[in-house]
Amino acid sequence: MSALRWRLILNGKSAGDDSLREAVAALREDGVALDVRVTWEGGDAERYVAEAIADGVDSIVAAGGDGTLSEVATTLAHRDETAAQLPSLGLVPLGTANDFAGAAGIPDAPHEALRLIRRRPAQAIDLIRLQAPDGVHWAANLASGGFGTQVTLETDEGLKKMLGGLAYLVTGIAKLGRIEPLRARLHGDGFDWEGDFIALGLGNGRQAGGGQALCPDAMIDDGLLDLTIVPALSGEVGATVRTLLTEGKHAALDRIATRARLRRVEIDAAAPLTLNLDGEPVQARHFRVDCVPGRVRMHLPADCPLLAAAGPATLPGALAG
Incomplete structure (x- = not known):
């Protein structure tokens, strides 16, 4: 079986998070091919998502707050592909409020949030348009x-x-x-x-x-x-x-x-x-x-x-x- 391929899109405000860096390293050691991209200005997330889809990744992980999650989900929603044809979406909550993650029960610790993505199958969710x-x-x-x-x-x-x-x-x-x-x-x-x-x-x-x-x-x-x-x-x-x-x-x-x-x-x-x-x-x-x-x-x-x-x-x- 080929290794899982993930792309983590990280809000630039959290680029220095040591716990995330350690969690990414641990996941790589566990066999996940995980590349990281850091957003700096408007349009970065959209470009990174398009790049990830072109590269054939299995999952795209939004690392940030509610805005980062929404930006990545929005970019996926704009695509012509169906949900089944797109990479799955994961979340590592690193924002100030993390309202979605808190209500959904997604762990705060980056290592636990990444383990959740690996262990739990993705399921279809709705979006607001x-x-x-x-x-x-x-x-x-x-x-x-x-x-x-x-x-x-x-x-x-x-x-x-x-x-x-x-x-x-x-x-x-x-x-x-x-x-x-x-x-x-x-x-x-x-x-x-x-x-x-x-x-x-x-x-x-x-x-x-x-x-x-x-x-x-x-x-x-x-x-x-x-x-x-x-x-x-x-x-x-x-x-x-x-x-x-x-x-x-x-x-x-x-x-x-x-x-x-x-x-x-x-x-x-x-x-x-x-x-x-x-x-x-x-x-x-x-x-x-x-x-x-x-x-x-x-x-x-x-x-x-x-x-x-x-x-x-x-x-x-x-x-x-």
Whole structure:
């Protein structure tokens, strides 16, 4: 049997990670032909993925945060080949928040993450496809808008280096006194909502922005988007805070949010709206967002909570599709 051939695409910010270097060396000693490419500027990941496919690699490993994963998955999604014809996708989480990896149960330690890729067969997962006036965008994890998006966009890079995921909380607290609701209409099959909101999530994965679980029941292999709309809060703030303290974040979200599962969603905003796709901001007044089933194959833990086979929780609110 010929040796496995992998290509690891590493975010340049993590190029000096000693634990990753040791893990790569160990895997090579174990018989995997693993080459490393480091991204430095926009377009690098796309070029490296194309090169890896031309070289006939078995797996492409994204080493970085949610943005790196999404960039590699996006490049695979743009290809003409089917998911079965493309290399499988693996993830070594090296970012600040690692929201997708955390929700999926992918180990933090590079050696364990690489061992997972070798030991677990790849399985088809969905991707988010967003169509805006400026073109088509993809995301592996979550598209978000409103308060959480502004926190993510405004969190200082230096603060993230010092505090990690806690930096998002610090920035969020600083913004609490100046949350301005946004107005939009969202509609899909059997679903229609219009009003003011402070947070919006369209989940393939469950959380973004350093642990904001906007779509806590989302699955990455069910062919559906989990939609969460948090409306503008007034008298409900006190009750929501009490629920948060006594019953937890999930119960607080259930109290105030409108939630649904849909194959596609169209968004019409009264003013330009910014959606954050795994770190990529896209601004427009109109979006069409689709779930594209089984677009890539990914190595995930056997008990990954994001897989429908693990038994999805019952979703309160509207269920459509």
